[in-house]
Amino acid sequence: xxxxxxxxxxxxxxxxxxxxxxxxxxxxxxxxxxxxxxxxxxxxxxxxxxxxxxxxxxxxxxxxxxxxxxxxxxxxxxxxxxxxxxxxxxxxxxxxxxxxxxxxxxxxxxxxx
Amino acid sequence: xxxxxxxxxxxxxxxxxxxxxxxxxxxxxxxxxxxxxxxxxxxxxxxxxxxxxxxxxxxxxxxxxxxxxxxxxxxxxxxxxxxxxxxxxxxxxxxxxxxxxxxxxxxx
Numbered sequence: 001x002x003x004x005x006x007x008x009x010x011x012x013x014x015x016x017x018x019x020x021x022x023x024x025x026x027x028x029x030x031x032x033x034x035x036x037x038x039x040x041x042x043x044x045x046x047x048x049x050x051x052x053x054x055x056x057x058x059x060x061x062x063x064x065x066x067x068x069x070x071x072x073x074x075x076x077x078x079x080x081x082x083x084x085x086x087x088x089x090x091x092x093x094x095x096x097x098x099x100x101x102x103x104x105x106x107x108x109x110x111x112x113x
Numbered sequence: 114x115x116x117x118x119x120x121x122x123x124x125x126x127x128x129x130x131x132x133x134x135x136x137x138x139x140x141x142x143x144x145x146x147x148x149x150x151x152x153x154x155x156x157x158x159x160x161x162x163x164x165x166x167x168x169x170x171x172x173x174x175x176x177x178x179x180x181x182x183x184x185x186x187x188x189x190x191x192x193x194x195x196x197x198x199x200x201x202x203x204x205x206x207x208x209x210x211x212x213x214x215x216x217x218x219x220x221x
Contacts, residue, residue, distance in 0.1 A: 032207055043200060043211040044156070051207060059208070090155055099143035099204045101161045106154075 002027035006091045006105030014113055019064075019078040021108050023091030026072065030096040033074040035066055036104075038088040050074060051096065086112045115139040117212035119201055124218045131188045133215045135201035138182060144204040145177050145184045150214070151197045159186070161204070191219050 006023045013019060025031050032051050036044040046059045048066035056066050063082050067075045074091060088109050092102040117137045125131045135145065144163035148156035160168055162177035162184060174187040188195055198214040 034209075043213045044202075044209075046208055046210070049207060094207075099163070099207070101146055101158050101204075102209055103158055104148075104155045 002031075002093070002103070004091060004093050004103060004105040006108060008108060009106065010109045010111075012111045012113060013081050015083055016080050019076070019081050019085070019110070021076040021089055021091075021110075023074045023076075023105055024072055025093045028072070028093070028095070030071060031093040032096055032100075032102075033068060033072075034092040034094075034102060035064075035074065035076045036090045036092065038090060038107075040087075044090065048076070081112050083112050086110055115203055115205060115210035117201055117203060117210065119199075119212040119215050121213070122216045122218070124220065125191055126220050127191055127193060129191050131191060131217060133186045133188070133199050133201075133217070135184050135186070135212060136182055137184075137201070137203050137212075139203045139205050139210065141205040142179070142182075142203060143206075145175070146202045146204060146209065147173075147175050147186045148200045148202060148211075149197050150200065156200060159199075163204075188217070193219050193221065195219050 003026045034049045035047040050068045090107045091105040094100045094102045119135045146161045147159040150156045160175040167176045172189045177184040196219045200214045202209040202211045
């Protein structure tokens, strides 16, 4: 069966520091991968998605970037965090054909001080 | 763009039935998904409707009418553990766009 791992679970970072969140998927090949952010009490906002290695689509211009160095690895990064980057970051995967249900990792709760 | 509307809150007693409606506007619609999210947790996939009609999975059922751009999630035999937020999400291209969520509170 497929599993998705996301770490760390919580993270506290100072303003201006860099960020790297990692997500890996097991048990499937060539998945579609996604990064979402959820503000407190709100819905999920799609940040990036990838349909293959090195292929990244950005949905919202912002202070973040994403990379997919391996088939089942998706990384969310920032060079300098802003206060507004605080939130709950979720990685998700779906079968690598169009329009299949997405399944989420446990998320990273990021607080910027 | 995409927009989805669902009620913000629903309260019901144990054993009751709750229906959460979702209306949407989108281009390139492929299907409607439902997710459950408990406080502090990640969303859990519940159901996906690509075609019109009712899909039943245990106590939960989901319905879609593509011509009406409308769907609903039906929660039957409510239990305390069903207290959570429920999100509808439109599948379009390779992406999901989420509604703002419905908070369901189950009372004893």
